[in-house]
Amino acid sequence: MTVFDRYRSLLHKLALVRARAPGGDSPEVDALLDTMDEVWDAMSEGERAAMERERERLTAAARPDEHALPA
Template sequence: MTVFDRYRTLLHKLTLVRARAPGGDSPEVDALLDTMDEVWDAMSAGERAAMERERARLPHVLDQDSHAPPA
């Protein structure tokens, strides 16, 4: 699995977790966001740009993030 695919998988999982428990952070959300930060740092500039375009098409699940990588 590439770093890009790993980030995409984590983003999808975050969407599902937030859909189950909207309105607040949880230990699961915090752990996902921490892992996403690490994976984001490992991505190339091109992968980050592609992910930003992909994230722009998603529902606004990341609006709640205080420490998510920029979209």
């Protein structure tokens, strides 16, 4: 597994952990963020740029569509 793939995996795991316990940090979230920092430091500049784009896509997908009709 490349460091890029490892970071992507951690990012998805972080989203799942936060979805289970929204509204606050937890020891599990803190540990994931620490690991993500270490992996980020090991990534190349190109990998970091690609991950920034992926995180933007994930963030945009998680936002509600402002043009959608209310339920």
